[in-house]
Amino acid sequence: MTLVPLYGHDALQRRLAETTRRGALPASLLLHGPVGVGKQRLGLWLAQLLLCHDVAPPCGRCQSCRYALTLAHPDLHWVFPGPRPKDGEPTEEDRAAAIADRMSNGGLYAPPPGSEAIYVGAVRSILRAAAMSPALGRRKVFVIGDAERMAPQDGAETAANAFLKLLEEPLADTTIVLTSSVPGSLLPTIRSRVVAVRVPYVVDDAVRAFVRDPAVAKLLEDREVPSDVEALIRLAGGAPGTLLAQADASTALARADRLFEAATRPRAADRYALALSAGAAKARGSFSETLDALAATVHRRTRQAVDAGQPGRALSLSTTLDAVNRSTLLAAANVNPQLITASLLGEMAEALDE
Numbered sequence: 001m002t003l004v005p006l007y008g009h010d011a012l013q014r015r016l017a018e019t020t021r022r023g024a025l026p027a028s029l030l031l032h033g034p035v036g037v038g039k040q041r042l043g044l045w046l047a048q049l050l051l052c053h054d055v056a057p058p059c060g061r062c063q064s065c066r067y068a069l070t071l072a073h074p075d076l077h078w079v080f081p082g083p084r085p086k087d088g089e090p091t092e093e094d095r096a097a098a099i100a101d102r103m104s105n106g107g108l109y110a111p112p113p114g115s116e117a118i119y120v121g122a123v124r125s126i127l128r129a130a131a132m133s134p135a136l137g138r139r140k141v142f143v144i145g146d147a148e149r150m151a152p153q154d155g156a157e158t159a160a161n162a163f164l165k166l167l168e169e170p171l172a173d174t175t176i177v178l179t180s181s182v183p184g185s186l187l188p189t190i191r192s193r194v195v196a197v198r199v200p201y202v203v204d205d206a207v208r209a210f211v212r213d214p215a216v217a218k219l220l221e222d223r224e225v226p227s228d229v230e231a232l233i234r235l236a237g238g239a240p241g242t243l244l245a246q247a248d249a250s251t252a253l254a255r256a257d258r259l260f261e262a263a264t265r266p267r268a269a270d271r272y273a274l275a276l277s278a279g280a281a282k283a284r285g286s287f288s289e290t291l292d293a294l295a296a297t298v299h300r301r302t303r304q305a306v307d308a309g310q311p312g313r314a315l316s317l318s319t320t321l322d323a324v325n326r327s328t329l330l331a332a333a334n335v336n337p338q339l340i341t342a343s344l345l346g347e348m349a350e351a352l353d354e
């Protein structure tokens, strides 16, 4: 699979290409703008442009472009928040898996859950890669998404300082592109070392092209979003990436409903089968969202039980909330979602049965 193309930002693309041609592109850039306008995709496009071998980059045809478009380019490094690593540092395999995960959707993704960050292991890998010569071309490009999530960590001051130095005195063959939708949350020491470029909302025509892209259409197909293109454009409001987040939120709610329904089944095997069929116990990121949605669902039902004069029912519902909250903690600690689901359903079923 290749990356879904960058839709929109034509003027900005021309400006960045022209600045690059003049050799005037700053070595450390910050692309900032609203959530979902395509800042990281624009960063990857810029990386492709910088790495392309053609006289009119990015040509889209040369070896370098082909590698960049499949994220297989050894000189293109895409870094973004991930879950807290179990044993201190994410491994290269963890990072490769995260890239493969995004790549399986053409590079599209919903915003990472709030618990995810760019941990020091990722910063160290940036430093290591920056210190090496480019593998294929003349330069290396780092695209660092949601850069405000670079978490300062105890004992990691050396890596943090080395990163600041890299931003401030970039190597001649290195370009660093940070992106952020909350640039005010960036560490001031980082913000003062990058040239900020504002990425605006995209025009409706570009959103239309985006939702009609086969890879995007396929992704939205089985989610709970309007199927009508014009309704999707209104929903996107110039930030097509938000459609993925909204799709995820409504998918999480639907999954939470199925989980709750599963918990009311008397037989454990039935409960578990229903939970699995709802995809409720899948992928860590979306599992956390499902649990958040489940907590909201239980709250709502508890209120309804109180309003309906059923205090006993309200009490057993509020007991299940404890189990949901415990599960959320376990999910944040990287415990396997299917294990959590099995024990959560058992506890919920017991509480609801009383």
Ligand SMILES: [Zn+2]
Residues within 6 Å of the ligand: 052, 053, 054, 057, 058, 059, 060, 061, 062, 063, 064, 065, 066
């Ligand atoms: Zn090319």
